[in-house]
Amino acid sequence: MxxxxxxxxxxxxxxxxxxxxxxxxxxxxxxxxxxxxxxxxxxxxxxxxxxxxxxxxxxxxxxxxxxxxxxxxxxxxxxxxxxxxxxxxxxxxxxxxxxxxxxxxxxxxxxxxxxxxVYGPPVRAVQKLYAAILVQNYWDVKAILKGRIVTLRDRITINGNTALHMAVGMSNNKIFLRRMLNLASEDNQQALDMRNSEGSTLLHVAAIVGNTEAAKILIRRHSCHYMLFEKDNDGQTPLEIAVSNMQTDTSIYLFDHYSVTPDLENGEMFDGTQIVVNTISSKDYDLAYKMRRFIKDPDIVLMAIAQNFPPEVPDFADVLRNTLQAYKNAKLLVHFTCDLIRTSTTMYTTYTNVLFEATRQDAVEVVKEIVSRLPNAIGTINEDGHDIIQLAVINHSSKVYRLLYRMSKLKITNTTIEFPFKNNLLHLAARLAPENKIKHAYGPALQMQLELQWFKEVERFVSPLNVNQKNSFGETPQMVFTNEHKKLRIEGEKWLKETAQSYTIIAALITTIMFAAAITVPGGNKQDSGIPMFTNVNNFTLFAILDGISFVTSATSLIMFLSILTDRFYEQDFLFILPLKLAIGVYSLHKASEELKASEDQQLPKILLCTKDKDKDFRGLSSVKDCS
Structure with a gap:
């Protein structure tokens, strides 16, 4: 026994x-x-x-x-x-x-x-397969898989993604997707059911990146309806994932297939109230309205609506800066250097260390070169527990951040993940930029504007659920931003006031001069009619026009600078309103000074010269008309 x-x-x-x-x-x-x-x-x-x-x-x-x-x-x-x-x-x-x-x-x-x-024999084949998927070259993919060194079931990234995960996450090409998914049937149907490290199926990935075309192919052509009800490691279905990532089209498509199932009607698949709340938080009001019959707790939903109700006038979209291209010789040097270390046994450590530094310095071409050679380096984590995209956000490396964000899979893993102290990506963006980055803008006020622009840019790419999420210290990203930038805001206010005061004196002086010139007519008026003596003189007319332009622009400049001096200097005003007032004021003052110079230095002497001719030939002002 x-x-x-x-x-x-x-x-x-x-x-x-x-x-x-x-x-x-x-x-x-x-x-x-x-x-x-x-x-x-x-x-x-x-x-x-x-x-x-x-x-x-x-x-x-x-x-x-x-x-x-x-x-x-x-x-x-x-x-x-x-x-x-x-x-x-x-x-x-x-x-x-x-x-x-x-x-x-x-x-x-x-x-x-x-x-x-990292070290397995298929590393070379994996890199080639990754590159082929990246450029959507189906025939190269098929040739690589035919060699049997790497298969569709192999995990080719640190996140445990297979080739099909990457294809669904990076491509909306209908033909390429259909061919790739058909390879699964030829290779092994099991490849369609593979999950990555987060427990995400192919349909989860399609939901995260909003690849509706891939979802259609999976459900219609490959009969993967069962994936609708699969849950990832966080217990979320593809529909919940699509909603939380603001993928409206994909959410509607998945919901249309969910809605015909009895499980959904009975509310057994997920918390109907919570998913409606998430839909509202994602600003997807159309889908939220369609799902209204699944609401069980209307109080919670009503609160979500109150917190996320759309404004009557839509906000203007933030304008992203254009990314700059690196110098051609620098790119060639990067390529050459990478060739030198290709055969080194420590290439992975070398590449990742360089990748971290390139990310800190916003050297986008270096990052692009390394990622193309070693795709898995993207998920490498440094000693502080941050990966590349998180490091880019912390260091305000905008060009690297945009490059990495264009790779759809990075949206999947980095916008909603929790870091130490439960800080999300937006908490990291709220930190004060390193000194070498913040000095790119002149003056504290423009530095504050740059910080707000970066915060808003990252905010656009994260889930709305992360915007008001609190960390371990009970702080939302906005609270972190306010605390981190309190000193900079005060310095910006002081700098703007001092600048506005200096320009106000000049603007007031020019306004006074041009007003006096407008009411004091050169040459006097005719005694019988009161009409200016040089009414028909071309130079006089041009002088009057220039004087009027200078007066209006100087007055505009004066108003702008006075409005800055009386402003409340709210944090959000540094994003658009205060810089706009400063720009209008400076431009108007510059324009006023130009017109002042043109009217006083060029036209007035000609008018005075014509005054001498007036005594010689006053009849019809024939000689005066020629003074132009």
Whole structure:
């Protein structure tokens, strides 16, 4: 009876659902090869697999084992497998692996998948496959898959995405998508059901990036209706994901297919009230209205409507700056340098370190070159737990941020993720820019405008749910921005007032001069009629026009500067209103001074010259008319 019990325990422990191990602990590893790079990966992997298999531990690296049998036993087995893996790495590889995870409590499977992605034999093929998907070259993709080095079921990114995940996340090309998804049927239908590290199916990815075309192909052509009800690691269905990411068209399409199912009608798939609230928060009022019959708690929905009710007059969209191109010789130098380190065993560490620095400096061409050679570097995490796109936001690296954002998959993983202290991406954008970045703008007021523009730009790309999300300190992104920029706002107010005071004196002086010139007619008036003596003189007419323009522009400038001096200097005023007033005031003052110079220096002397001719020939002013 006792032997049967032991045999049963051993069988259960070797299964994926109950991954215990009755062998003594600790058990030493017999792996002799230290993993240090691509050249040692094959031998290292073979030895490690032999070790795992000999102790019935393969389940710990092949799939996520359940912990329901005996948690203590599971934890001990998991720690043993993880220790075997970490103990078989070189110092450099171990440091790289540990720093790749923000949470040091990663599993053995996490470590195994990471090492396979970075050092596995298919790395070259994976890079080629990634590049082919990026340019949507189906025939190159098919040729690479035909070589059997990498398959549709292989995870080709750090986030655990397969080739199909990347195709759905990066392409709206109907023909390319259909061909790629058809390859799954030829290769293995199981490729359609693969999930990434976040538990996202292909339909989840389509919902996140708003790829309605991919959703149609999956549901119509491949009968993947069951994916409508699949949930990711956060327990969200594709519809909930589409709503929270403001993908209106995709949300409506998915909802049309959800609405014909009895589960949705009974409210069994998700909290109907919550998804309606999320829809309202995403400003998708059309879809929210269609889903009104699923509301169970109208009080909550009403509060959401009150908080997100659209204004009568829409806000003006923020204007993004045009990205600048790097110098041609610099790009050639980057390309050449990358060729030199291509064969190095430390290329991954080198690339990622350079990538972090290039992101801090906003060197977009360097980032573009490295990402094209090592796509997985995008997900690499630095010692502070930040990946590349998060680092770009913190350092206000706008060109790098826009480059990375154009890669649709980055929208998936970075706009809603929580960082340490529960700060989202917008909390990071609310921080004060590094000194070398903030000095790009002249004066504290324009620096404040630059900070607001960056905050608003990042705000456009995150989910509306993140805008009012609080961190561990109970602060929303806007509260963080206000606290971080309090000193800069005060300095900006002082700078604007001092500037406006200086210009006000000049504007008032020009206004006074031009007003006096307007009411004092050169040459006097005719005594019999009161008409100016030089009414018919061309130079006199031009003088009057220039005088009027100068007076109006100087008065406009004076009004603008006075309005700045009396402004309330709210934080949001630095974004548009105050800089606009300053720009109008300076331009008007410059224009007034130009017209003053033209009227006084060029036209008035000619008029006075004509005064001498008036005494010589006053009859009909024939000679005076020629004074032009």
């Amino acid at each position: 006792r032997m049967d019990t032991k045999k049963q325990i051993k069988m259960e422990c070797s299964s994926s659902s109950n991954p215990g191990n009755p062998y003594p602990y600790p058990y030493p590893s017999h792996v002799t090869m230290k993993l240090s790079g691509e050249d040692t990966y094959d031998v290292w992997k073979t030895q490690m697999l032999c070790l795992f298999k000999s102790h019935d531990m393969l389940s710990f690296i092949q799939q996520n084992p359940l912990r329901e049998y005996n948690y203590d036993l599971w934890e001990r087995s998991e720690a043993l497998v993880k220790g075997w893996i970490l103990g078989s790495l070189s110092n450099e590889t171990l440091k790289y692996l540990v720093n790749s995870f923000p949470n040091k409590d990663f599993t053995a499977k996490d470590a195994w998948d990471k090492l396979q992605t």
